[in-house]
Amino acid sequence: MSQNNAPARRCLGNESRRHASAGHNRLRDVDYLPPLQKAIPLGIQHVLAMFVSNAAVPLIIAGAAGLSSADTVFLVQMAMFVAGVATLVQTLGIGPLGARLPIVMGTSFGFVPVMIPIAAAQGLPAVFGGALIGGLAMAVVGLCYRRLSVFFPPVVSGTFVLLIGILLLPVGFAYVGGGVGAEDFGAPHHLLLAALVFIVTVAFHQFCRGFLSEAAVLIGILVGCVAAAPMGLLDFSPVAEAGWFQLPIPFEIGLAFDPAAILAITLMAVVTCAESIGDISGTAIGGAEREPTARELSGGVMADGLSSSFAALFGAFPQISFSQNVGLVALTGVASRFVVAIGGGFLVLAGLVPKLGALVSAIPAAALGGAVIIMFGMIASAGVKMLSHAAFNKRNMLIVGISLALAIGLPAQSGLYQGAPQQIGVLLESGLIPGALASIILNLILPKADDEAAAADSPGT
Template sequence: MSQDITDRPLEKGRKKLEKSSTKDNRSFDDERRLRDVNYLPPLRKAIPLGIQHVLAMFVSNAAVPLIIAGAAGLSGADTVFLVQMAMFVAGVATLVQTLGIGPLGARLPIVMGTSFGFVPVMIPIAASQGLPAVFGGALIGGLAMAVVGLFYKRLSVFFPPVVSGTFVLLIGILLLPVGFAYVGGGVGAADFGAPHHLLLAALVFFVTVAFHQFCRGFLSEAAVLIGILVGCAVAAPLGLLDFSKVSEASWFQLPIPFEVGLAFDPAAILAIALMALVTCAESIGDISGTAIGGAEREATDRELSGGVMADGLSSSFAALFGAFPQISFSQNVGLVALTGVASRFVVAIGGAFLVLAGLVPKLGAVVSAIPAAVLGGAVIIMFGMIASAGVKMLSRAAFNKRNMLIVGVSLAMAIGLPAQSGLYENAPQQIGVLLESGLIPGALASIVLNLILPKDPTEAVES
C-alpha cells in the first residue's frame, strides 16, 4: 500500500510530462503545417487571414491610379474607374499567381498589385502623351517580362542570391519612408504629423507587436488585422473614419476592356519596357523572400519562372482593362514572414476578395476609409520585415570582399542618388526619373557588378 502511495505522485508527474510533450508536439505540427504552401487552414481562420492581406495592400494598390489620374488630369468618374480596375486586376493576378494556370504562377502566397516602381516613368508619359500611351507601353513591357520568366533558367545567372537578396533589402529600406509617411497621416495631409496620427500609428504598432509576440495560434497569425481593427475602433469616435465615399460608390460594375484605349509610342514603350526588365529582379526577390520568410526554404526554378511569367502577363492583361503594371506586393511578403502563414490558399481567398471589391465598388470604398495612420502603424513593421528577409537571403551568399562590394555599391546608388537629385537634373528626363527611383540604379549596380567582378575560384557556386 505504501508503495502505491509513493508511486502515485511519480505517475502523475509522468503523465503531466507526457501531456506537456504532446501539447508541444501538436504546437510544432501546427506551425509546420502553416509553413506548408499547400495547406488550407480551417475557413474560420483562412478567411480573416486572407482579408488581412487585402487590408495590407488595398490603399497602396489604389494610390497608383490616383497619382496617375491626377497627372493625366482625369475626371472623378474616370479616376473611380481606374481604382476599380486596379482592384479587379490585382485580384485576378493574385489568383493566377497563387493557384496557377499551366506554367503560369509561382503557386506561393504572393499578393499581386499595382507597381509603384513604374510611377516615376508613367507620370511624364501620362501628362504629355495620355493614358493610352502608358497602357500601350505597359502591354509590351509585360510581354518582355514574361519572356524573362520563360527563359529564367538560362537567365538566372543575372539573379544569384547576392543580387536578389540585395534587391529585397533595398525594397524594404526604400519602402520605409513610405511607411512613415502613412504614420504622419499620409503624404499631402493638411495636418501631417499631428499628435492624433502619431498616437494612432503607435497604438497599432504596439498592438500588432504584442499580439504577434505574446499570443499563440490565430491571435498571433492575425496580429496585423487585429492591430488595424483596434486602430479603426479608436479612430471612429475621433471622426477620422470617412465613409462618405461609400454612399457615393455604386453597388455593382463590370470591368470594361479597352475603355481607355492603347497607343504604341516608341519612347513610352522603351521607358516602360526597360523598367519592366529591371522589375524582374524585384519579382524574383519577392518570390524568393516569400519562400524563405514563409515556407523557410529556397524558391525553386519552376516557382521563379512561373512567378515572373505571371507578373509579366498579368501586366499585359492589366493594360487591356485600364490598370497599371502588376507586381508582387512587398508588404505582403513581409506579412507572410511576420505571421508565419505560408498557405497559398489563404492569399487566394484575399485575391477573390479583391475581385469582389473590383465588381462591387462599395466594398472598396469601405476598406479605403481606413485612416492612413492606422495603416502606417502596421506597414512599418512589414517593411522592416522585408529588409530582414533580404538580410536572410544575403546570408546564403558568401560574405567575401566581392559580394560585400556588390551590396555596398548597390546600397550607395539606391539611397544616395535619390537624396541628391541635383546631380542629374540636367540629364534627359527619362534618365532622370529612372535614377530618381533609387531601386533601378541599385538593381542595375548589383546585376552589372555581379557579372563583371571576378569570382573567387575556391568559392562554392551560388545557387
C-alpha cells in the same frame, strides 16, 4: 491480462500513428481538397492576411499622384479583382501558366519606388504601359529561368529587396504625418494615431500566435480606424456614393508607352523574378515539404508576368506572390491549392463591389502609415536575410555598398542630374533602378578570386 493485451495495444497505437501520418500527408498534398466547412474559412484567412497589403499600394500611388476619391476607389477595386484572378491562375493553372501551388497573388510593393516618380511626371497611363511590357518580359524570364538564373544570385536579389524596403520607408513616414499634401501634416493627432496602430500591430505580431499573429496588420489598422472616428478622421461619404456592383472595365485609365517608363518598370519586373522564385520555393518547401519542380518554377514566374500585363489593362499594378501567405501555408500545414483558390474567388467577388473598395479607401493616412512602416521595415529585413546566403567577402560587400550608395544618394541630390533628359531623370530619381543595375552589372563583371571562390555565392544557391 495486461500482458495478453499488450500486442493489441501496440497494434492500436501503430494504427493511430498511421492515421495521423496519413492525415499529415494529406494536408501537405497540394491536390487535396479539404471539406468545404474547413476549406472556406482557411481560404478567407488567406484573404484577410493579405488584404490590407494588397490595398496599400494603390492607396500610396493614388496619394502620391493626387488622384480623386473616385479614382482611388477604382484603383483599390481593381487591385482586389486582379489579385483574385491572378491567384486563380496561379493555383489552378491554365496550360503552362501557374505553379499549381497554394500561392496567393497581390500587388507588388517592389515597383512603388519606381512607379511614384513616373506617375507624378508622366501620369498613370505611362505606369500601366510600362507594366504591360514589363509583365511580358517577366513571362519570358519564367520561360527561360534556368538560363537567366546567373543574373539573380543571393547578393543581387538580397540587395534588391533590401533597397526596396529602405526606399519605401520615406513614403511610409509621409503617411505617418497625415499623407502627402495634408494641410495639417505632422499634427499630433496623426502621430498619435500612427503610434497606436504601430504598437497594436507589433503587439499582436509578437505576443499572439496563429491567425492573430498573421493578421496583426489588419487588426492594427482596424483599431486605428476605431480610434480615428472620434477624431473626425474617418470620411465615409465615398462609401455612400459608391455603387454595390460594377464589372471591371479594361482601358479605363488608358495606356501610354513612354520609353523611360518602359525601361524602368521592365528592369524592375526582371529583377523581381528573383523574389517570385524565392516565394514559389518557400511555398513548396514550407507547405508540401519538398523542393519545387522546374515546371512549377517556370509556370509560376510566367503567371506572375502575364498576370501583371493583365493587371495593366484593368488599371491595376504589377502582381507577385505574397510572402506573408507563404508563411501562413507553413504555419497552418495546409498546402491545398484549392483552399487558396477559394480565397482567390473571394478576392474576385470583392473586386466587383465598389463599396468595399471605398471602405478600404476611407482608412486614414496616419493609420495606414503606422502599419506600412512595419511592412517596409520587414521588407528590408527580408533582404538582409537573403544576403545572409551570400558570402560576405570583399567582392560582395563592394556590390552591396555601391548599390546602396547609388540608390540612396542619387535621389537625395537631384541637382546632380537636373540637366539630364527627363527620361534619364525619372530613372535616377527612383534610386532603385541605378541600385539594381549596379548590383547586376557588378556581379557579372567583378572577378571571383581563387581564394574567395568557395565562399562566393553561385547562381543555383
